[in-house]
Amino acid sequence: MAIESKHIAKRSENLSEWYTDVILQGELADYAPVRGCMVYREYGYAIWERIKTMLGRRIRETGAENVYYPLFIPRSLLLKEAQHVAGFSPQVAWVTIGGGEKLAEPLAVRPTSEVIIGTMWAKWIGSYRDLPVLQNQWVNVVRWEKATRPFLRTLEFLWQEGHTAHRTEEEALRETEQMLDVYREFAVEDLSMAVLAGVKSESERFAGAAETYAIEAMMPDGKALQSGTSHFLGQNFAKAFDIKFLDDDNTEKYVWTTSWGVSHRIIGGMIMLHGDDNGLIMPPQAAPVQAIITPILYDETKAETLAVAEKLVKLLSRGTAFGEPLRVRADLDEATSPGFKFGKWELKGVPVRLEIGPKDLAKSQVIAVTRDERSKHPLIFDLDAGTFEFEKLVELLAGVQKRLRERAASELSSRIFETANFEDFKDIVAGKGFAVAAWDGTTETELAVKEATSATVRVLKNEVTSGKLACIYSGRPARYVAYWGQSY
């Protein structure tokens, strides 16, 4: 049966157009009638709900519980931490009128919630027995961005932000590193992505942080995508908001805090990483629909085929994959051709298609077709007995999940280039991938490199202890070897 694809740009030729096409035509999202904002349609929001489920579970396992802090932050609170306000002020949306009156104090629409959370913690935390505080919230935030693209950069975006307070520096550092691990595992295991994980340079640090860790993915156009960050905030916010506790030695101490976040941006990364010229390829664990039943209808067998397809949805929904109920649907539209249906669900990236035509009906089978390899596998069912070859279907799903992960990992490896030559460096970061190169550790050099190549340090690889390496740009003794790249 021919696949009739909608007219989308070829991913292999124009990644940027392809990206917009699959989002709009796959009905994940649309542009909102507000500059820089997007509307999540059903399929796109279902992906976000999958992320909430999977990452939410991992966050809960670290002991953090969900809370909700207000959307609005009075201007005076935002001013309390100097670096923080300097970093975020230019991006803030301000509410200045409410209830028909000019407000005495403008309210920021939260760009992030450290300051309002710090204010409450100062009130709640009194003793070492109140620590640690481990909180998380799934909310909308607003940052006034100039150039925007669905998922990747939007004025309003959905994210989770975790905030923790600890008794000691070591504990807070452990938390920061633990969350980096959680994000890395989530990206790799649940979304089949490949990422670098490490510490950021000073210039790329979160405003107000003592240290920022990040996971960075590599996109097919050779640009890096920051996909999650975990910040060690030291005592910066504790001091600005006076968050103190009485320790068991009877002295008052400031707490140590962290914050960490993953936004809907990671959906953009997942889309770009896994698609092909026919559309999206959803990793089965993240897929809102894991298997789509597509009946092939002929007049004589139409009624029976549709009835069987409906029953199969019910039967299959009782199965499980990756520890959750299978997510199965049937496309029972009688007005569209099988080829059109195949194209529609390939565009949406459903990992397995289950075809059922007259011959299959006679054999009590569906033909499972994997999205990535289009390999075909008959799966036998018995509706009366309520049986289905579930193990085979789950194996096919696990196969897609694994192949995407392996492909992403090998893609990433193939896009990491060590170099000690600045001409090579320029060539690498201009579309090839990450350059692994020595850096003297100064912001001055990093900015000069950015000026010359548009590339920055994405994460540090390691410290240089020997003293023999020279910085790729300044030639001075290197302090770090870093992963450099252009970024989204």
Place this chain on the structure above:
Amino acid sequence: MAIESKHIAKRSENLSEWYTDVILQGELADYAPVRGCMVYREYGYAIWERIKTMLGRRIRETGAENVYYPLFIPRSLLLKEAQHVAGFSPQVAWVTIGGGEKLAEPLAVRPTSEVIIGTMWAKWIGSYRDLPVLQNQWVNVVRWEKATRPFLRTLEFLWQEGHTAHRTEEEALRETEQMLDVYREFAVEDLSMAVLAGVKSESERFAGAAETYAIEAMMPDGKALQSGTSHFLGQNFAKAFDIKFLDDDNTEKYVWTTSWGVSHRIIGGMIMLHGDDNGLIMPPQAAPVQAIITPILYDETKAETLAVAEKLVKLLSRGTAFGEPLRVRADLDEATSPGFKFGKWELKGVPVRLEIGPKDLAKSQVIAVTRDERSKHPLIFDLDAGTFEFEKLVELLAGVQKRLRERAASELSSRIFETANFEDFKDIVAGKGFAVAAWDGTTETELAVKEATSATVRVLKNEVTSGKLACIYSGRPARYVAYWGQSY
């Protein structure tokens, strides 16, 4: 073992103070450093998550899927539906500055999303084959309220708003009524509340609606609490936003739309309805913690008791109640007395406490104590065999759920008073409950009654067809018999 309650106001003496006390001291929520806004703490947000789970399931069963529309609405869109803008304008928070610059067009922080949704539907809906559209979103909204109280009325609040578009008037009306039923069943079955359900008077209609339906609960102070609304919007928004479709008769028609919402306000209603002088009583289906294990510690048996309590949490979490895993925790704090623990978890309204002391340890039992009746029931366990008297525990939980529901129902019945005498009417609505009284159906009369008694029509009971009844206030022939009451 004595119960040591925190010092909270007596519900029987001062409902209003008690309400604030249980919310603050039960650590459900706190006042935010922004006027009229609240912070959800872990326990309070867990209640909201329970509501999302339970009501979300009911909404999905009607066929609606989750989506997400932007927070900001350009001023020009809000102006398109005349009644809608008139109703909401005074309550809007306006963003006027973004990215350091004054905006050419102010952006409303959504007070509700009909207009931005209408804009997108006009783009997406083309044919009768695109209908119905059944969407829902769980979001934050902002309405500039003057007097605020946690959950009951806040500037920013959490809610779900459903929006649907239909081919025919009948179908849209059916949807409106179906959602009223969903809300009623949710309130009664899941939250053990008792509500009246019916049509609102014109003056209490949603701005832009052709008809508004609501569920109304009766609080212990004799005031009604509107706890959910379902609006039949006719073609008002379809015409304002030009949402048309080509029908199968090849003519262009406007769609018929509905919208419906339940907010965090229903948590306030549930709290007020079910508590007692010791604190909250959570209906088990809505309870974040259904059973709290409270070990009673003596020096000789402390280690063993704590170890057993921990194992019991794991064992019990494998059980189910109401079709979901049991939600069980243990209070292993060694520094607080059993009496303090009992008081703490009673204040939080946990439906069943499982006490385990030295004698229970010897008998391999816990003593289950119900929150509402404090009746005691030994439940036998065997940690080695992994067995527990789950059925008995589930029965106790179901008992609490049922008793709360029955108590709420009988409370509601006892607070409905028929009257044909305006002096009686005034007395009823001033703290007793709902007055069932005839009304001539005019807004003029309703406003005059409100002026005289602070009461309004909460919902209509029935139309008057005989022509023999006289309006309680004007004496003119009645058009309706209505439920009148003061309201939150």
